[in-house]
Amino acid sequence: MEDTIIQLKSISKRYTIDTQIINALAEIDFSVKKSDFTAITGPSGSGKTTLLNILSLIDIPSQGQIIFDGIETGKFNDNELSKIRSSKIGIVFQQYSLIPVLNVLENVIFPLQIKRISKHNRKEMAVSLLSKFGLENYLKAKPYQLSSGQRQRVAIARALVTEPLIIIADEPTAALDSKSGEETINLMKEINHLLNTTFVFSTHDMRIMKYAKDIIELVDGKITK
């Protein structure tokens, strides 16, 4: 069990709207191991986003335990969770997530700044990563000057730059056309392959799903396979 990064133990998430109780997640047991490349799928409203939010420690379950990198996070406060997120988790959002006033390089430097990496090192780290991603000519470009595929590359670079234990992506390709969608998933796959970086992502798209090593299907907040 040494290489387990996250373990969810009978996690439930309930929302109440008026008097109606919605079980977004119901008693989920699930774990992510090092160098996994797991896709989460399921119909709309099945709880994919809720599950990924709980995995990435940006949402708190109504019930159950999260063991992240061997530590039970239930009693952690906001600042302690922020610290884990900034150092051990990379998050790729569906879209709109780059900071519009910062250029590509500055966006990738941003998480290193949060992690308080020294000024000199952080620039070097960001530049070398962006070059590997074929973005060396776009360092000074603002997000609005990039195509949506390029933006997602920058977002992945930003998630990767802190060398996190895991990268979590909620529908990273949903806002992209199929070509850049496949390019994005290919890039993720390559990183997974070369650097052993762990990925958990959600998707509706069959073509994207086939890249995954494991596929988890959610229906009504329960894992069906």
Place this chain on the structure above:
Amino acid sequence: MYYIQFAIKNIFRKKQRSFVTIFTICLGFCALGVLSGMLNNIYSRLKEQAIINEKLGHITFVKAGYFQYGKVNFNEYLWNQEELEKIIEIIKSNDEVILTSPRLSLFGTLNKSDISSIYISEGILPEDNKILSQTNIDGRVNQNIQNIDFSNVAIGSELAKNLDIKVGESLTLLGIAYDGTPNAIDVVVNSIYNTGNPATNDKFLLINLEIVQELYGKKSAEKIIVTVKNSKRIKAIQQELNYSLENAGYNIDSKSWDEISVSYLKVRKMFSVIFRVLIVIISIIILLMMLNTFYMNITERTLEIASMRAMGLTRGRISYLFCLEGLIMSILGSVIAIAMLLLIKFILKTVNITFVPPVASVEVPVEIILIPTNLTCLFMVFISLGVISSLLSVTDVLQKSIAETLKYKI
């Protein structure tokens, strides 16, 4: 440094909106700055009015009890010639003292052929008056005002008008000698002047101390008026002098000019209240305007805030970032406002418009006097406004969970 740069980039993101915010701050600051500058001008003119025109100098020394009973039992509180000389010597030995001016007042009726009128007057030596009129008031030294010839008497312009008196004519002053007997003396009108105060301009006359002493039949005085080099040291010097006079065996009382001039304190108090109310009102308006623009800003950036938090930026850091944005804008607005105030001050000085301050009858220039401590206070107020409004606007978003804000769509 990183966050400051980031904050500046965010300010420049919506140039027009930031400009309006900065302009609002600037305008509010300018409004209060001009108002306080004008009030300072009024205070300063009133001070000049009291110290020079009403001839109160900086400190008044009298025999103990004079302030309470001197009005009814005037003769009891006079110093004789010997005492007077001794006291003046003691006061003059303090090297921060500029002027030591003995005074003796005189009331009675004044006759010109067959018309008569009541008058009040205070005997003062003309050379003392000259020195008094050159007292430095908040950095201004008046060269010409009050440099009036009264080797005999000078009379208030309203009084002169009422009695149809012209310069060079002679008058008979009726007064009471120290022993209680009525006495009269003929004087020549050397000049006619405006006392600067409508309440005294129709009954006051300025008279040479020697003439009053002659009418009294005694070389005495009831008060000694003192001016000092540095007006900030008035209270301290007053204490020092009280101490040395008491040590020399004189039972004296003293008051500084602002304790004697009732109108100065009243006017100042009234305007201070008005000014404070205005500060509060303007601050609330600015706060609401800033809140409005900041809320708009936060609403547009909700997703961005959520993603920054998801990346691990703490609530504290995000508040700090928005605080910096508010702070930078209020500093900018305030600095521009201070520059504008200096410009307004310069323009007013150049165009030289005049006005008649309250409780005065002479025109003085409209000016704004900018006092560093006042500006610093305003600066603090506006900076706090910037910080408070940015904090208030961001708390709402920070209270929500990240997952909730991530779903936010504009």
